[in-house]
Amino acid sequence: MSESLWQRLTGDVPRRALLALGGLLLLLLAAPFLLRLAPAGDYWLSLLILVVYFSYIGQAWNIMMGFAGQLSLGHALYLGLGGYVAAALYVNLGIGPWLGVFIAVAAAMLAGGLIGFLGFRFSLAGVYFALLTIAFAEFTRILFDHFTWVGGSGGLFLKVEADGSAFNLQGSPLLFYYVILALAAGAFVLCRFLLTSRLGHYWLAVREDPEAAQAAGIAVLRTKMLAVLISAGLTAVGGVWSAFYYKSLFPEAAFAMGRSIEVTLAPIIGGLGTLFGPILGSALLVGLGDLFTTLAEILANDYGVKAAGLKQIGYGIALLLIVMFRRDGVWPWLARRLGFERRPADDAGEGRP
Amino acid sequence: MSGAHLAVRSIGKRFRGLRAVSDVTFDVPAGAIHALIGPNGAGKTTCFNMIAGVFAPDSGTIALDDRPIAGLRPDQICASGIGRTFQIVKPFMGLTVEDNVTIGALARTRHVPEAREAARRLLRDLGLDDRRAKLAANLTLPDRKRLEVARALATGPRLLLLDEVMAGLRPTETDQMVAFLKDLNARTGITILLIEHVMRAVMALSQHIVVLHHGEKIAEGTPHDVTRDPAVLEVYLGQEDASSPPRSGGGGRRPEGEAT
Numbered sequence: 001m002s003e004s005l006w007q008r009l010t011g012d013v014p015r016r017a018l019l020a021l022g023g024l025l026l027l028l029l030a031a032p033f034l035l036r037l038a039p040a041g042d043y044w045l046s047l048l049i050l051v052v053y054f055s056y057i058g059q060a061w062n063i064m065m066g067f068a069g070q071l072s073l074g075h076a077l078y079l080g081l082g083g084y085v086a087a088a089l090y091v092n093l094g095i096g097p098w099l100g101v102f103i104a105v106a107a108a109m110l111a112g113g114l115i116g117f118l119g120f121r122f123s124l125a126g127v128y129f130a131l132l133t134i135a136f137a138e139f140t141r142i143l144f145d146h147f148t149w150v151g152g153s154g155g156l157f158l159k160v161e162a163d164g165s166a167f168n169l170q171g172s173p174l175l176f177y178y179v180i181l182a183l184a185a186g187a188f189v190l191c192r193f194l195l196t197s198r199l200g201h202y203w204l205a206v207r208e209d210p211e212a213a214q215a216a217g218i219a220v221l222r223t224k225m226l227a228v229l230i231s232a233g234l235t236a237v238g239g240v241w242s243a244f245y246y247k248s249l250f251p252e253a254a255f256a257m258g259r260s261i262e263v264t265l266a267p268i269i270g271g272l273g274t275l276f277g278p279i280l281g282s283a284l285l286v287g288l289g290d291l292f293t294t295l296a297e298i299l300a301n302d303y304g305v306k307a308a309g310l311k312q313i314g315y316g317i318a319l320l321l322i323v324m325f326r327r328d329g330v331w332p333w334l335a336r337r338l339g340f341e342r343r344p345a346d347d348a349g350e351g352r353p
Numbered sequence: 354m355s356g357a358h359l360a361v362r363s364i365g366k367r368f369r370g371l372r373a374v375s376d377v378t379f380d381v382p383a384g385a386i387h388a389l390i391g392p393n394g395a396g397k398t399t400c401f402n403m404i405a406g407v408f409a410p411d412s413g414t415i416a417l418d419d420r421p422i423a424g425l426r427p428d429q430i431c432a433s434g435i436g437r438t439f440q441i442v443k444p445f446m447g448l449t450v451e452d453n454v455t456i457g458a459l460a461r462t463r464h465v466p467e468a469r470e471a472a473r474r475l476l477r478d479l480g481l482d483d484r485r486a487k488l489a490a491n492l493t494l495p496d497r498k499r500l501e502v503a504r505a506l507a508t509g510p511r512l513l514l515l516d517e518v519m520a521g522l523r524p525t526e527t528d529q530m531v532a533f534l535k536d537l538n539a540r541t542g543i544t545i546l547l548i549e550h551v552m553r554a555v556m557a558l559s560q561h562i563v564v565l566h567h568g569e570k571i572a573e574g575t576p577h578d579v580t581r582d583p584a585v586l587e588v589y590l591g592q593e594d595a596s597s598p599p600r601s602g603g604g605g606r607r608p609e610g611e612a613t
């Protein structure tokens with residue numbers, strides 16, 4: 001009854017989907033070199049970095065919402081906490097980010113564990129649980145405003161070091177690109193692994209019907225706790241990356257409500273609970289955002305039309321249209337078009353030991 | 354796998370002053386098939402909910418093979434060997450039929466392919482084989498009832514609590530379910546306690562019937578005796594015809610009106 005990890009991960013995935021995934025990975029690996037040939041390659045690379053970053057944290061958030069069905073609107077807390085912990089350890093104590101990230105993850109998991117326990121133990125569900133997550137993020141923002149060891153409201157800054165290297169996560173965008181790509185690829189594989197595990201099945205059961213799940217022998221509290229812990233931990237790693245990439249942290253921005261919302265958009269647009277949803281969603285979001293920025297610039301520069309807010313309005317309308325016409329996200333629809341759906345259950349059994 | 358002995362002693366439950374169940378005592382011996390009947394609102398489902406751990410009884414005790422279980426959580430009750438179905442079916446709507454049952458089977462193994470294998474066997478036994486790749490949301494009510502049984506059975510119970518799984522089934526489907534449960538009981542020795550309004554099924558399956566009315570036990574005994582019991586006949590509005598007594602003639606709400 002033992003099966004190889006590869007078999008387990010790819011068991012019921014159509015071959016063409018696997019090939020496409022491999023192709024995508026190769027393309028992403030080669031992208032910085034291909035972009036170098038293009039005009040404004042640095043700019044395109046910075047956009048690509050954003051795409052990969054949002055797909056990574058989207059993947060992490062999706063574990064809670066898409067898999068376990070728990071709505072968190074406070075993921076900026078884990079991003080901010082992760083970033084602040086690693087940055088403060090580095091700036092104040094000289095502890096490098098590769099070590100600091102573990103402490104950052106532990107801190108975020110602690111916070112997530114606390115929120116999860118309070119929320120789930122007292123059966124807060126849906127928007128009420130979401131309110132709790134918002135409250136904690138806001139509370140932490142205010143706390144950090146007055147936390148002088150990390151710079152308070154004045155912010156915390158990472159200097160650009162002349163002798164900086166990958167060892168202290170300093171370097172060119174190229175370094176940051178490959179780090180976040182590795183994280184996103186890792187999160188993708190991890191999520192796939194989790195979905196094929198008992199825990200993954202339990203998450204889906206709890207998402208679909210907690211009462212029936214419990215009657216089927218699932219310890220619901222524990223199952224939800226694992227979702228929030230894993231999600232918070234993964235998100236914190238993204239926070240560390242983001243802190244070292246942008247090199248500055250302000251409580252106002254790090255724990256902002258808007259940042260929490262940003263985390264949720266890619267998986268929602270792409271398809272909740274799907275593995276490709278966060279990736280596709282994030283590409284769409286960054287792409288659309290850039291499209292409308294460029295459009296506004298062209299209107300302003302070439303035609304002298306000052307269309308203030310055009311970007312936000314266009315972006316908003318585009319998202320609205322996507323959500324209206326693809327309620328389950330773009331990916332499930334696209335997957336059907338591309339013939340990437342799971343093999344029917346009949347075939348899946350064959351070749352299984 | 355073999356059956357477990359359920360001992361219910363003087364259990365009671367109030368909902369804000371309403372005595373849903375009071376002082377109910379009964380036994381289901383290991384390997385037996387018993388039925389719990391009574392008019393709408395008699396407290397049958399409430400009894401199940403107490404046994405299955407949805408809520409603890411206000412008073413009284415419940416034991417499975419002499420081990421007290423009242424007050425345990427539903428997942429702990431499941432682990433101790435009790436599987437239950439819901440009167441208002443609760444499939445995992447967004448998941449396939451096979452995944453629904455696989456999740457139940459994961460209570461017994463953490464190995465997913467093994468659980469999937471067990472799920473397929475159960476789906477075959479219950480005649481849901483050809484629908485296993487369908488989403489549960491796309492099943493008809495009779496199929497959802499069968500899915501409910503399959504998922505409960507997948508957890509490997511020694512006592513199976515069935516809450517109106519025949520309701521809404523056509524007579525041929527009812528007969529299939531009866532045959533399946535009889536065979537299951539004979540094959541594995543599993544203990545079964547069923548709540549049922551379909552008397553045809555109750556008579557065909559159960560060796561012993563407990564009758565509830567207004568939360569109290571008003572009679573118990575063999576199907577033959579119970580259907581001739583004056584108290585029972587009075588409750589069922591003087592239906593003299595003992596071969597089709599309790600409520601088979603309609604009256605009262607049908608619990609299958611559930612919207613999904």
Ligand SMILES: Nc1ncnc2c1ncn2[C@@H]1O[C@H](COP(=O)(O)OP(=O)(O)OP(=O)(O)O)[C@@H](O)[C@H]1O
Pocket residue numbers: 368371373391392393394395396397398399400440608
């Ligand atoms: N969770 C609850 N909260 C409040 N009242 C409840 C609850 N569950 C059941 N009741 C009430 O307790 C009484 C017994 O209900 P129960 O569901 O046990 O009856 P039943 O015998 O299963 O009836 P039916 O044949 O209609 O399914 C009813 O009056 C019902 O309204």
Ligand SMILES: [Mg+2]
Pocket residue numbers: 397398399440
């Ligand atoms: Mg009932």
